[in-house]
Amino acid sequence: AAGVIQSPRHLIKEKRETATLKCYPIPRHDTVYWYQQGPGQDPQFLISFYEKMQSDKGSIPDRFSAQQFSDYHSELNMSSLELGDSALYFCASSGRLAGGSYEQYFGPGTRLTVT
Amino acid sequence: GIQVEQSPPDLILQEGANSTLRCNFSDSVNNLQWFHQNPWGQLINLFYIPSGTKQNGRLSATTVATERYSLLYISSSQTTDSGVYFCAVERTNSNSGYALNFGKGTSLLVTP
Numbered sequence: 771a772a773g774v775i776q777s778p779r780h781l782i783k784e785k786r787e788t789a790t791l792k793c794y795p796i797p798r799h800d801t802v803y804w805y806q807q808g809p810g811q812d813p814q815f816l817i818s819f820y821e822k823m824q825s826d827k828g829s830i831p832d833r834f835s836a837q838q839f840s841d842y843h844s845e846l847n848m849s850s851l852e853l854g855d856s857a858l859y860f861c862a863s864s865g866r867l868a869g870g871s872y873e874q875y876f877g878p879g880t881r882l883t884v885t
Numbered sequence: 886g887i888q889v890e891q892s893p894p895d896l897i898l899q900e901g902a903n904s905t906l907r908c909n910f911s912d913s914v915n916n917l918q919w920f921h922q923n924p925w926g927q928l929i930n931l932f933y934i935p936s937g938t939k940q941n942g943r944l945s946a947t948t949v950a951t952e953r954y955s956l957l958y959i960s961s962s963q964t965t966d967s968g969v970y971f972c973a974v975e976r977t978n979s980n981s982g983y984a985l986n987f988g989k990g991t992s993l994l995v996t997p
Contacts, residue, residue, distance in 0.1 A: 876928040
């Protein structure tokens with residue numbers, strides 16, 4: 771079965787640089803979520819989209835932005851990177867609002883290292 | 886928002902032993918999921934279980950929604966079961982989006 775795809779899997783950036791993470795949800799899933807997991811921490815919700823519109827917002831810094839495109843893939847843009855942004859970034863998708871389950875399926879994550 | 890508490894925080898088992906992990910939550914939920922995060926960082930869906938009981942091989946889970954807790958049972962543990970087990974519930978006070986709120990996890994080490 772198709773799963774959530776994230777790219778790149780690993781990314782190394784320097785302080786003050788920008789980074790763009792991509793997410794391709796499971797086909798026919800209508801909701802995409804972004805989570806950030808710092809070292810030794812639990813995942814924290816950043817932002818979500820339903821049908822290309824932002825649907826909920828968590829603890830996402832103002833330096834970060836995200837959007838969902840017409841083909842349902844989503845991108846997380848991070849600017850003015852800081853050392854503290856080093857983390858594992860997960861994308862998840864669900865088909866709940868299309869009559870599917872509430873279950874969220876997670877991608878493999880992008881490991882961002884800021885030096 | 887919903888508070889999620891997991892116990893124990895750490896657990897060491899010998900291969901073949903059984904264990905029970907607990908997740909308490911502070912409010913009613915529409916979604917409760919159990920995940921296994923392996924040493925490579927992947928979050929693997931174990932159960933979607935807002936209520937009731939489910940079994941999958943050596944793993945089973947029970948959620949008693951009226952009493953606001955869920956249990957994950959691991960039987961005949963194997964070294965590949967090592968990792969962090971997270972319980973996550975649907976965040977409240979949002980009109981849409983329904984993001985998950987994670988507990989701090991139970992770190993499990995299974996020794997040969």
